[in-house]
Amino acid sequence: MTAAVRCPPRERIIDAARDLFRKHGIKGIGVDAIAEAAxxxxxxxxxxxxxxDDLVFVCLQEAASEAEAFWEGIKAANPGDPRAQLSxxxxxxxxxxxVEHCNCELLDAAAQLMESDHPARQFIEDLRGLYRERLVELCRAAGAADAELLVDALTLLVEGARTNWRSAGPGGAATRFVKVADMIVDDFMR
Amino acid sequence: MTAAVRCPPRERIIDAARDLFRKHGIKGIGVDAIAEAAxxxxxxxxxxxxxxDDLVFVCLQEAASEAEAFWEGIKAANPGDPRAQLSxxxxxxxxxxxVEHCNCELLDAAAQLMESDHPARQFIEDLRGLYRERLVELCRAAGAADAELLVDALTLLVEGARTNWRSAGPGGAATRFVKVADMIVDDFMR
DNA sequence: GATAAATGTTACGGATCGGTAACATTGTCA
DNA sequence: TGACAATGTTACCGATCCGTAACATTTATC
Known part of the structure; x- marks a missing residue:
């Protein structure tokens, strides 16, 4: 995960940048600090x-490809069972x-540079749409009564958990995300 | 709401600061811009x-007092009916x-300066605890099955809606917050 | 109208940050 | 070993930003 001491500097920089962006926000960390951490x-x-800006963009692409692995992992672990995939x-x-330094820089970045005209805006927006489409399809396949609304609920819960975790930490509501989300999913399954 | 052109500069500055903090984030706006906007x-x-930092603190106190009015407005509009109050x-x-430039600077600020040792940290944390206590009590009085968990759900939904609104705007999941939250509240009422 | 307080204006200091230039060092491959 | 690319080091520029000093102007109070 974290780049060992010896690997091309490009990778070390990306890893350090992603870590520090998560910790301090995009506008909260400087390139000098990133380079030094790498x-x-x-x-x-x-x-x-x-x-x-280019570095930010590359970091987001990296995160997006990891998100791809996230989806594929779910499908591989629960082949042909949409309901299990949703759970x-x-x-x-x-x-x-x-998770301590969680990998949701996509959400963070979205919140941090939507108000500006950052080159990564369109990329994030497209990605958001893609993930939503997939989740809607999964919910529909799993037999949800109103797949779109269920996805709305899950989206709000996930983004809320992410925000809450950052500010409230392990004692906050984010730790009960799974419990809440499971309950809501069940409610939509009849 | 927004300070008219003529009122003490202190109020104009607070109003301008709150507006710009909401729009650009605390670290995203400078004092010069705030002063000029005021x-x-x-x-x-x-x-x-x-x-x-002091200005930020005062803005948060202002927002907190408005939140007080928020609670009192709910109680005044639905006297003696906790279930209606919750709705x-x-x-x-x-x-x-x-709302376009919504008044949730408390949530924003929490997310933006929790990672640093800002003087307003403790204030925000205490406030968060207070609001949670109140909401738990309201849910319990309204007859929720598991008031604590319901508050967790509502907390995540609210914070998620706030984040989602900022990044996804009127087309995003935030616009269905009330629908989702109402449904969840109903689920807890049996 | 005089006096004092509050506010406005200009300029500046020190720090940080994004980005670049010039040069030194290391590593790689023939 | 020699040559060349990649990486490291130092210094610097311009912009921005927080905060202050000194002085001018308005406003309020008597």
């Missing part, structure tokens, strides 16, 4: 990524969201 | 508030969260 320096950072989605999303 | 200047800003809470929270 055991590299600002110059090589700018040789690999033309600007801080698994809830469980994994709960883990995902309540 | 039709004032940086010097008088610093004469009223010793530092930007009203959902409705008003929905309005609150899906």
């Amino acid at each position: 055991s590299s320096n600002k110059m090589t950072l700018y040789r690999h990524f033309g600007s801080k 698994d989605w809830v469980r994994r999303a709960g883990e995902f969201v309540t | 039709s004032s200047n940086k010097m008088t800003l610093y004469r009223h508030f010793g530092s930007k 009203d809470w959902v409705r008003r929270a929905g309005e609150f969260v899906t």
Whole structure:
């Protein structure tokens, strides 16, 4: 996961950047700090990524490809059983969201640079649409009464858990995400 | 609501600061811009508030007192009827969260300065605890099966709606917050 | 109208940050 | 070993930002 001390600087920088973006926010950390955390320096950072915005973009792409693995893992673990896949989605999303330095930089980034005209805006928006489509399809296949509304509920819960976890930590409502989400999913299954 | 052109500069500055903090985030706006938006200047800003952090703190206190009015409005509109109060809470929270420049700076601030050691941290944490206690009590009085868990669900939904509204706007899941929350409240009422 | 307080204006200091230039060092491959 | 690419180091520029100093102007109070 975290890049070992020895691997190309480009990877080390991406890993460090993602970690620090999660911890301090995109606008809350500087490129110098990122380069130093990557055991590299600002110059090589700018040789690999033309600007801080570009680095942000690459980090988001990295996160997106991990999200791809997230979906594939669910399908592989519950082949041909949409209802089980949905439960698994809830469980994994709960883990995902309540982990120390969680991998939801997509949500964070969305919240942080939607108000500006960042080059990654469109990318995030498209991704959000893609994930929603998939989740709607999964809910429908699992037999949800109103798949769209269920996805709305799950979306709000996930984003809320992410936000709550950051600000309230392990003592907050985020730790009960799975319990709540499971209950809501059940309610839609009749 | 918004301060007219003529009222003490202190109020104009607070209003402008709250507006800009909501729009750009606490770290995303400078004191110069705040002073200019308040039709004032940086010097008088610093004469009223010793530092930007102090200004943030005062803005949060202002928002907290408005939240007080929020609660009292609910109780006044539905006297002696906890179930109706809870429904009203959902409705008003929905309005609150899906308004152009919504008044949830408390949630935003929580997310933005929890990772740092901002002087307002403790204040926000205490406030969060207070609101949770009140909501738990209301849910319990309204006859919820598991008041604590219901509050967890509502908390996640509200924070999620706030985040989602900021990044996804009127087309996102936040617009269905009331529908989802009402459904969940109903589920707990048996 | 005089006096004092509050507010406005301009300029500046120190710090941080994104980004670049010039040069030194390391590593790789023939 | 020699040559070349990749990486590291230092220094710097311009912009932004928080905060302050000094002085000018308005406003309120007597």
